[in-house]
Amino acid sequence: MSSVHVSPLSTYLSIFAALMVLSAITVGAAFVNLGSFNPVVALAIAVIKATLVILFFMHVKYSSRLTKITVVMSFFFVAILFAETFIDYATRGMPGDIPPPLR
Amino acid sequence: MSNGNAHAEGASPAHGHDHAHAHHPALQHHFDTMSQQREAGVLGMWVFLLTEVLFFGGLFFAYAIYRSWYYDAFAAASASIEILPGLINTVVLIGSSLTMALSVRAAQTNQRKATVNWLIATIILGTVFLGIKVYEYADKFAHNHVPGASFQFAHVPAPGEPHVEEPAAGHVTTMGHDEIERTTQIFFSLYFTMTGLHAVHMIVGIVILFIITWMAHKGRFDSEWHAPVEMTGLYWHFVDIVWIFLFPLLYLVERHN
Amino acid sequence: METPVYPAHNYLSNGHTLRSWLLTKDHKRIAVLYLISISAFFFLGGLFAVGIRLELTTPQGDLFQPDTYNKFFTLHGVIMVFLFLIPSVPAVLGNFLIPPMIGAKDLAFPRINLLSWYLYIIGGLFTLFAIVAGGVDTGWTFYTPYSATSSSSNVAPVALGVFIAGFSSILTGLNFIVTIHRMRAPGLHWFKLPLFVWAHYATSLIQVLGTPVIAITIVMLFVERAFGFGIFDPQRGGDPVLFQHLFWFYSHPAVYIMILPALGVISELVSTFSRKRIFGYSFVAFSSLAIAVFGFIVWAHHMFVAGISVYAAMVFSFLSFSVAIPSAVKVFNWAATMYRGSISFEAPMLYVYGFFGLFLIGGLTGLFLATLGTDIHLHDTYFVVAHFHYIMVGGAIMGYLGGLHFWWPKIFGRMYSEFWSRIAAILVFVGFNLTFFPQFLLGYLGMPRRYHMYPDEFQVLNVLSSAGASILGLGYLIPVIYFAWSLKYGEVAGNNPWGASGLEWRTQSPPLTENFTEVPTDIPEAYEYTPKVVREAKLV
Secondary structure: OOOOOOOOHHHHHHHHHHHHHHHHHHHHHHOOOOOOHHHHHHHHHHHHHHHHHHHHHOOHHHOOHHHHHHHHHHHHHHHHHHHHHHHHHHHOOOOOOOOOOOO | OOOOOOOOOOOOOOOOOOOOOOOOOOOOOOOOOHHHHHHHHHHHHHHHHHHHHHHHHHHHHHHHHHHHHOHHHHHHHHHOOOHHHHHHHHHHHHHHHHHHHHHHHHHHOOOHHHHHHHHHHHHHHHHHHHHHHHHHHHHHHHOOOOOOOOOOOOOOOOOOOOOOOOOOOOOOOOOOHHHHHHHHHHHHHHHHHHHHHHHHHHHHHHHHHHHHHHHHHOOOOOOOOOHHHHHHHHHHHHHHHHHHHHHHHHHOOOOOO | OOOOOOOOOOOOOOOOOHHHHHOOOOHHHHHHHHHHHHHHHHHHHHHHHHHHHHHOOOOOOOOOOHHHHHHHHHHHHHHHHHHHHOOHHHHHHHHHHHHHHHOOOOOOOHHHHHHHHHHHHHHHHHHHHHHHOOOOOOOOOOOOOHHHHHOOOOHHHHHHHHHHHHHHHHHHHHHHHHHHHHOOOOOOOHHHOOHHHHHHHHHHHHHHHHHHHHHHHHHHHHHHHHHOOOOOOHHHOOOHHHHHHHHHHHHHHHHHHHHHHHHHHHHHHHHHHHOOOOOOHHHHHHHHHHHHHHHHHOHHHHOOOOOOOHHHHHHHHHHHHHOHHHHHHHHHHHHHHHOOOOOOOOHHHHHHHHHHHHHHHHHHHHHHHHOHHHHHHHOOEHHHHHHHHHHHHHHHHHHHHHHHHHHHHHHHOEOOOHHHHHHHHHHHHHHHHHHHHHHHHHHHHOOEOOOOOOOHHHHHHHHHHHHHHHHHHHHHHHHHHHHHHHHHHOOEOOOOOOOOOOHHHHOOOOOEOOEOOOOOOOOOOOOOOOHHHHHHHHHO
């Protein structure tokens, strides 16, 4: 008999409720002018929602260390893709860049 | 263990023959225990989801670059998409994640009928999602917002927005009218690729759900062996998470004008 | 010492129908299926190379139309990279050996293993279709906007073929990761594993992390081509360099997919044929992981002149130097292993000696390309072509052939001709150097790659290169003959013809379908080469 953690019904329902509230906040926040914070807020809420799904619906909170590492690694490598490429896009056209780019 | 002679290649394992120990009928012979088999299956699904994160990640990455370049065009294009179907779909899909999680829980606690019912609920909600997507796509087709030869985007400048015909040389901070209309195609290319790929994953997921529901109905799962339900659940939740990011990025770029 | 008897019951005799092969779940049979199919694609890719070298014997473009030549080097690249090198060691040797090396009966997911092979075949068929339909002329790198908008060639089927073959690669990597984590025999902890297993684990990490990115890039290219979407189209504001970032994010780590498993083979061969424990086991193990990780952060060294910012170029250049370090760690440890070992000159080891020199040159010339200033001169010249062929052919293929010669007796239970195998190894080494060393000089002198014509003064070097290619080709064809001959007439190998350590040498040759009748429990440290062990191993 495997010793897999069984979450109580209340856990699932409260996570679902939280996800609904967060979805409403996402839409609401989009209609408020927060300047350059709009995308930050939208992404932050999305990250929180995703984290709740991962930890509780996907049981990662109760999973092995290997599973947790796998989850973290996937986002880490996407982050490498983003970050290192942004180094290129962010510095194009900066003083001293050779040759001057088209854009 | 059986030796080479008695083990015919390709024959399904017959459980009447000379096994000295009794084991679960679902135990595959290259595993030692059900626990090992389950752990391997779940780890395998997680590694697969890792590949999916990188797969969708490439699209989100392209989105991020172009949004930073063509913010005004992205805002204009995003504003042309109806929020309500997207919001309903968000609720529907998160709801289907709930029903999926509940079906896993029912399998964990040996409740066959509940497992089946929650799986069916998941299928229904998934299908509703796809139905609404069809409506949304039809709307986009009608407006000629599908990239390609027939693409047309009519950009109505907001009150007070400067009417700039050509983009300024060098670093562009405000996009001109023509450039907005030209580059919204990139937004819609990404919109259709991202939501289309997501929809393909949902269709595959629904097919898998049908299979798993049938297996559950046939009583193939119990509290000791329900890894296929778990693994399907992991896949389904992942598809939900992709949508959780797609929704604000595609529908809610800028709505406060 | 008694003569070994060929075992009557083994995985090869366990079913003779086509069905028993095409629907097999046995990792060993799947490895043999891969062996046959990748060999076929290797020779097809080689045919395109023959066409290239024939054209280049004369300065004028007199053999083919320019477009045809473009198709030849494109297809040579696509087939060799995606349909030969990427699967080669993992799909043949990895598939066959990882379960016995860890004391398991099969991989974690045997049916997915079979699916991997079918996906590989389907991917290959799409590529064959594209060839028959008129070929592709974009270069294996498929750069946009040419590949997306202008090229009139069969980009879509090849893209689809690469996508599907990529999926095959992902599933193999997934299978290996789960197997190595979850199916090791009791007591076999990570630091007792053969370095071959470590190398494949690191390779599998790259496969699952990197391949999806080229997959999505192909999807984007495909929708641009098929539906007229405009993600990379400059007319609609798209950035072709974005394609290159996405493409190379996978394709640079891909070169480590191609070399790491071969490095794992080399570790096994060096230890066996020096009769000595690998020096610095944990350094070599961790260097595999380091190569996998570092390989992901250097990709834009392929793009120094593509239009990226010079600041990004500096970052990538600096990081590219660092990736050479773990490879150097391996080479030093292998050398230290051989020092005061009891080295010998069997065919597998001849490939290792050849490997050392060629991998070293290939790796060092990579540093010239990682240096910004010199890369501007050398980019897109034959220097680059020579560099990557030294690593891919001089490194990866030598490793693959060495491994094939080493484990052939285990896989098929037969020995091959020692004489002819040594001749072939020498021919490969000589032919290889004659083919590719002149190309370093050509590149330095300014001959661009992917050109079917060149100034007259380059002809001598080109002719030397083409002559070398014919010797190299001969060196690759001879093994086909003696390997095939060995299947029927080769001396029976016995369990352990080389006296090697490792769990796979404790099984019969060829092994039983389930590898072990009893899972071994007394698993020693890796590479236990005490004189007693060596003597006893040879008697088995």
